[in-house]
Amino acid sequence: EVQLLESGGGLVQAGGSLRVSCAASGFSLRNSVINWVRQAPGKGLEWVSIIIRGGTETYFADSVKGRFTISSEISKSKVYLQMNSLRVEDTAMYYCAGGGTDWFSFDIWGQGTVVTVSS
Amino acid sequence: DVVMTQSPLSLPVTLGQPASISCRSGQSLVHSDGNIYLHWFQQRPGQSPRRLIYKISERDSGVPDRFSGSGSGTDFTLKISRVEAEDVGVYYCVQGTHLPPTFGQGTKVEIK
Numbered sequence: 567e568v569q570l571l572e573s574g575g576g577l578v579q580a581g582g583s584l585r586v587s588c589a590a591s592g593f594s595l596r597n598s599v600i601n602w603v604r605q606a607p608g609k610g611l612e613w614v615s616i617i618i619r620g621g622t623e624t625y626f627a628d629s630v631k632g633r634f635t636i637s638s639e640i641s642k643s644k645v646y647l648q649m650n651s652l653r654v655e656d657t658a659m660y661y662c663a664g665g666g667t668d669w670f671s672f673d674i675w676g677q678g679t680v681v682t683v684s685s
Numbered sequence: 686d687v688v689m690t691q692s693p694l695s696l697p698v699t700l701g702q703p704a705s706i707s708c709r710s711g712q713s714l715v716h717s718d719g720n721i722y723l724h725w726f727q728q729r730p731g732q733s734p735r736r737l738i739y740k741i742s743e744r745d746s747g748v749p750d751r752f753s754g755s756g757s758g759t760d761f762t763l764k765i766s767r768v769e770a771e772d773v774g775v776y777y778c779v780q781g782t783h784l785p786p787t788f789g790q791g792t793k794v795e796i797k
Binding site: 601603610611612613625627628661663668669670671672673674675676677678 | 722724726733734735736739740777779780781782784785786787788789790791
């Protein structure tokens, strides 16, 4: 079964760092894309970042550029979102989504992991 | 960034009646490969989003055939032929043609 599972969320102070993970099963990261999409409490969906075919290309939303990085460990079938210089406005549910070959088709989604940034 | 505008933002519907959600893009969504990457997602209360429709009108596996997508150019529509109780939630369109991908504001479907 094709599946994504996020972990690593938590409470962090503004200015701090956190790394969230996305474990993929049922497909290979070598041939697919994984996006991170976030949803602030009571708000809509916002794309954050994408890693393509295990890291050949990566892109970021302007709102996180220079603060977030994305990487993968193909052998572990995991994707990581490293979040530095966190701001209160980064507070959100973070979903990983993807699994296919089209960059932004968001084929499948994980259950999400909550990141809370306190002031 | 491409602005995606959904309407209505709130849609009260009677069980068994049809529902329609509009999504308009601020510019053409035709990709250089000829495809139009316009997709629809359902987010039920307390759940993760789930893709229903991809590339305007292709229904995902397991999605009931009461859901259909259509459109062209900059105007797209998601239709539910007969709303059921399990359809309650927020529906989002997203364009995946241009970087960054952008979502509509969401349309909340509720039962009257």
